[in-house]
Amino acid sequence: MTTNAGKFFILDTNILLHDPLAFLNFDEHNVVIPMVVLEELDNIKDRNRDVSREARVAIRSLEEVLKEATPEEIVAGVPLNRVQGEHTANGTLAIFPDYQLEQTESVLSLAENDHRIIQAALEIQRERSPAGVVLVTKDINMRLKAKGAGMKYVDDYRTDQLIDDIRLLTKGFYKFEGDFWSQVGEVQTQQEGRDAYHTVSRELLPQVFANEYIIDSTNNFAARVEEYDSETVTLMDLSVERMMSYGAWGVHPKNIYQAMALHALLDTSMDMVTLTGPAGSGKTFLALSAALQMVVEQGIYEKIIVTRNTPEIAESIGYLPGTEEEKMAPWLSAITDSLEALHKQDESMESSLNYIMKKANIQFKSLNFMRGRSIQNAIVILDEAQNLTASQLKTLITRCGENTKLVVSGNLAQIDSYYLTAVTSGLTYIVERFKDYPGSATINLNGVVRSPLAKFAEEHL
Structure with a gap:
C-alpha cells in the first residue's frame, strides 16, 4: 500500500x-x-x-x-x-x-x-x-x-486556533473615538418602558456581534447590541450614569468596563459571561459580588459553585488532606480573599464569612470531578480559565443545566500551562466561538483597579 x-x-x-x-x-x-x-x-x-x-x-x-x-x-x-x-x-x-x-x-x-x-x-x-x-x-x-x-x-496543532494574533481577539465592546451621536446619521428610536432602543445603519458597526457593548471616548454614551441584520443594528441605550450606579452586594463599578461587566453578570438572560483582562482588574471580585447578589438577595439561583484547574493540570489534588473542598482551598484563595474584602467592615468577619458560605451554599469543586455531573439552578464561577484547553472548557460548559449561569474569567498574560499560548488557550477559543451567541457576553476589563502598585507593575513589568 x-x-x-x-x-x-x-x-x-x-x-x-x-x-x-x-x-x-x-x-x-x-x-x-x-x-x-x-x-x-x-x-x-x-x-x-x-x-x-x-x-x-x-x-x-x-x-x-x-x-x-x-x-x-x-x-x-x-x-x-x-x-x-x-x-x-x-x-x-x-x-x-x-x-x-x-x-x-x-x-x-x-x-x-x-x-x-x-x-x-x-x-x-x-x-x-x-x-x-x-x-x-x-x-x-x-x-x-x-x-x-x-x-x-x-x-503546533492549530486546528482549534481561531485567531493568529491575540490583538484580534474580540473585547466584547466597541469604543468610538469622540462623541457617538456626532457620527450617527439617520436613527430611529423606540421607547419601551424605561428602555430606549436606537436603530442605526449597519455601516456604522460593520463588525458587530450579539450582545456587544458600544461606548464612546467621551463616556457619555453606552449601549448594547440587541439585534442586527445586513442593513441595520438595534442598540439598547444603557445610560452611562445608570450603569455606573449599578451595585451588587455593596460593590459599585469603578470604571465603564466594570460597569459593562456588572451589567452582563446581573442579566439573567446571559447564560455565560466571559471576563478577560489583567490581574487586578476586578474579574473575580465582580463575579463573586454579582453571584452573592443573585443567590442571597434575589434568590434567582440556589448555589454558587467555584472551580478552576489546579497547577500540574490538577492531577495531584488527591494527595492533599481533607475533603474535596478542603483540598481545593489553596487553589481558590482568590475567592476567599474576595469574600474577606467584601466583609472586612463587618464586626465579626469570620462569622460573616461562615454565614455567607452557608447561606449562598458556596461549593469549591475540582474541574477534574465535574465530568458526568449536571449542574442545575446555580452560578458557576470558573477562575483562571486561561490555563484550560478548549476540550476542558467544553467539559464544563456541557455540564450546565437548567437555570445555570456560567462565569468564566482569566488573564491571557498569565498562562502557566506548558502547552498553551494566548492564541491556543481555551479561553481565547470560547471567546471567539461564543461571540455571536445570543445568550453570552464577553467583557475585557481594561484597567487595573487593585492598587497603584499593581497598575504600575501591569503596565511596566
Missing part, C-alpha cells in the same frame, strides 16, 4: 491528549504516530488523571482505524477515508516502529520519550525526502529541541 502524495505529520502524545481525534484533521495528508506515543497513551489511560479519558478515547479511535489492517499496511499507512463520521481526512494513518531505530552518537539520547519521537521524525524526514515532514507538538521546548536536532518543519 502506498501513501498519498501529501505531507507527513508526526503527532506527539500531547496532540492526542489535546484532541483524541486529531489524526482526522489533516485533510489529504499522511499522519504518522510513533510507537512510543502509543506506549505513553497506554501508561496514561489507567491513571487517576483528567487526561486519562482522552488517552482512552484516542486508543479506541486508533484501534477503530487500524483493527482490520495487516502489520505491513499499518506501517505503510491505512487510508483514513474508511473512517465513518463527519471529517475531511483523505490521507493515511501509519504507526512508525521507532523501537527498531538504533541509537547513535549523532542523534539525541533515547533515554527520554520526547527524544525517541524526535528521532523517529528525523528518520521519517530522511526516508520521505523530498516530501514535507512536519513534527506536530504542543510542547514548546520539544519544538526547539527538534529544530536543533535537524527537523526542517516543526509546528
